[in-house]
Amino acid sequence: MLKLIGIALVAAGFALRLNTLLVVLVAGLATGLVSGLSLHQTITYFGEYFVQNRYMSLAIVLALPVVGLLERYGLRERAEFLIRRQARATAGRVILLYQAVREVTIALGIPIGGHAQMVRPLVAPMAEGAAATEHGALNPTQTAAIRAQAAAAENVGNFFAEDVFIGVGAILLMKGFFDSVGLDVSVWDMALWGLPTALLAMAVGWWRCRALDRRLLALRGPQTTEVAR
Amino acid sequence: MNAWIPLEALYVVAGLVLLGVAGSVARDAAHPTRWTSALFWLLFAATFLLGKVVPPAVIGYCLVAMVALAAFGRVGKSTAPERPKPEREASAARLGNRIFLPAALLPLLVVVFAFTLDRIHLAGLPLATVKEATLVGLGLASLGALAAAIRLTGARAAEPGAEGGRLLQSVGWALILPQLLAALGGIFAKAGVGEVVSGLAAQYLPTHLPFVAVLAYCLAMALFTMAMGNAFAAFAVITGGIGLPFIVQQHGGNPAIMAALGMLAGYCGTLCTPMAANFNLVPAILLELEDRHAVIKAQLPYALTIFLGNALLMWLLVYR
Numbered sequence: 375m376l377k378l379i380g381i382a383l384v385a386a387g388f389a390l391r392l393n394t395l396l397v398v399l400v401a402g403l404a405t406g407l408v409s410g411l412s413l414h415q416t417i418t419y420f421g422e423y424f425v426q427n428r429y430m431s432l433a434i435v436l437a438l439p440v441v442g443l444l445e446r447y448g449l450r451e452r453a454e455f456l457i458r459r460q461a462r463a464t465a466g467r468v469i470l471l472y473q474a475v476r477e478v479t480i481a482l483g484i485p486i487g488g489h490a491q492m493v494r495p496l497v498a499p500m501a502e503g504a505a506a507t508e509h510g511a512l513n514p515t516q517t518a519a520i521r522a523q524a525a526a527a528e529n530v531g532n533f534f535a536e537d538v539f540i541g542v543g544a545i546l547l548m549k550g551f552f553d554s555v556g557l558d559v560s561v562w563d564m565a566l567w568g569l570p571t572a573l574l575a576m577a578v579g580w581w582r583c584r585a586l587d588r589r590l591l592a593l594r595g596p597q598t599t600e601v602a603r
Numbered sequence: 604m605n606a607w608i609p610l611e612a613l614y615v616v617a618g619l620v621l622l623g624v625a626g627s628v629a630r631d632a633a634h635p636t637r638w639t640s641a642l643f644w645l646l647f648a649a650t651f652l653l654g655k656v657v658p659p660a661v662i663g664y665c666l667v668a669m670v671a672l673a674a675f676g677r678v679g680k681s682t683a684p685e686r687p688k689p690e691r692e693a694s695a696a697r698l699g700n701r702i703f704l705p706a707a708l709l710p711l712l713v714v715v716f717a718f719t720l721d722r723i724h725l726a727g728l729p730l731a732t733v734k735e736a737t738l739v740g741l742g743l744a745s746l747g748a749l750a751a752a753i754r755l756t757g758a759r760a761a762e763p764g765a766e767g768g769r770l771l772q773s774v775g776w777a778l779i780l781p782q783l784l785a786a787l788g789g790i791f792a793k794a795g796v797g798e799v800v801s802g803l804a805a806q807y808l809p810t811h812l813p814f815v816a817v818l819a820y821c822l823a824m825a826l827f828t829m830a831m832g833n834a835f836a837a838f839a840v841i842t843g844g845i846g847l848p849f850i851v852q853q854h855g856g857n858p859a860i861m862a863a864l865g866m867l868a869g870y871c872g873t874l875c876t877p878m879a880a881n882f883n884l885v886p887a888i889l890l891e892l893e894d895r896h897a898v899i900k901a902q903l904p905y906a907l908t909i910f911l912g913n914a915l916l917m918w919l920l921v922y923r
Binding site: 566 | 610613614616617620621650651654655658659660661662663664665666667669670673674686688691692693694695696698699700702703705706709710713714717737738741742745746748749752753755756758762763764765766767769770771774776777778779780781782783784785786787788789790791793794795796799800830834835838839842843847851857858859860862863864866867870873874877878880881882883884885886887889890891892893894897898900901902904905908909912913916920
């Protein structure tokens with residue numbers, strides 16, 4: 375039971391809005407100490423796992439220079455301009471379309487997308503542009519709702535169709551687990567049974583994106599601001 | 604060496620980008636936290652450049668220093684402004700749709716590299732190992748797209764570094780959060796936190812009912828994923844502790860269906876937790892949302908409905 379102290383510390387730290395890095399470090403040190411590791415050993419593990427997981431930051435560190443450069447030369451403005459000419463486009467439809475593309479491609483094992491690479495420079499400005507055509511200049515609440523939804527669509531599209539492709543890490547991890555406990559389970563079976571939930575995720579996306587469009591309408595008000603930064 | 608382009612080489616490139624950020628912060632006399640911020644970026648660069656060379660304990664103490672700098676509010680962003688909107692609009696009008704070419708080239712190259720790097724052999728060595736091909740491809744694609752973007756825009760050599768640095772600084776110390784949380788997950792696993800959780804669930808839930816077994820497994824996957832920030836870490840522990848003994852062995856459920864849907868139940872947890880910082884917190888900062896948890900809040904309706912539907916699907920399908 376004492377080993378759960380780390381989880382309790384993280385929950386408390388997030389709830390109190392303390393500096394997240396500090397909370398995580400302290401939670402790790404506490405968990406290490408109650409599990410019989412020394413302070414030095416726990417810090418060493420932190421270093422070891424941090425280095426092992428450098429891949430998590432690789433994409434964003436390498437993508438931001440090209441994304442930043444293209445933004446400097448008007449990428450977001452152009453995306454917004456194009457979408458403004460599509461009379462039927464709404465923020466919800468743009469985001470739903472992105473989720474659909476993301477689900478289909480990832481189900482085929484094609485890893486496109488990403489918050490830094492697609493959502494910030496393209497999807498969010500296009501959704502904002504579509505909304506601005508419909509509602510006039512957007513207020514900050516509307517802008518924030520659109521952006522959060524665009525990020526959500528990226529994650530949902532990425533997660534729930536990914537396991538339909540058998541080459542993906544999750545399927546191989548499950549296969550490895552069953553091999554290790556001596557059960558023979560086919561990767562094709564696991565991929566096949568991921569399909570219904572992938573379709574469900576699409577349906578939920580349709581519902582949320584319609585809800586977004588309705589919410590943007592409700593949020594329409596005198597409180598205006600510049601559309602894009 | 605077992606491939607022409609080891610992943611480590613791209614970590615060095617990323618390290619150089621971060622070193623560039625440290626350098627530009629150090630030269631920025633107007634920077635509100637000039638020297639401490641520069642030190643933060645320098646240490647982060649060092650973990651990329653020297654991660655494989657120096658002992659993990661050294662990296663660990665560097666981390667402690669980075670966390671301390673951030674916790675005392677000594678890591679800030681530069682006050683240099685973004686390029687004014689009218690200039691960006693003029694540039695967009697000048698370049699037209701060609702501005703999309705490098706942006707489209709990035710995912711295109713990712714795909715091409717992901718499917719070819721491990722299959723092309725030169726002098727008996729693959730360009731990248733099977734395991735690293737996707738990540739190496741991702742890195743090379745960014746560099747390829749960058750070259751195309753510089754050619755298209757005619758930007759000066761310093762511009763991509765300056766713009767990338769501005770964006771990296773706006774993410775700030777949160778950039779190391781995903782890696783730090785992954786390290787915390789590693790320490791949880793080392794300490795056996797998962798076994799304690801699945802033991803508690805197995806002890807207190809009426810898993811002799813087939814539906815309760817499914818619900819307990821799905822809930823445990825989601826909750827443990829929320830605690831660890833990672834469904835993969837939850838999978839082996841929860842499937843070994845709850846899924847296999849109750850759903851498969853006690854009630855004769857199908858292991859393939861259980862695993863497939865169980866992992867997806869875990870992903871519902873990923874949508875709800877600040878522990879999955881790279882999916883939930885960093886994007887909120889990248890999109891300049893004031894509320895750090897705005898993305899999680901937008902995801903809650905998705906997570907709850909998909910979780911319920913997914914658990915129902917498992918109950919209907921797993922005991923066929």
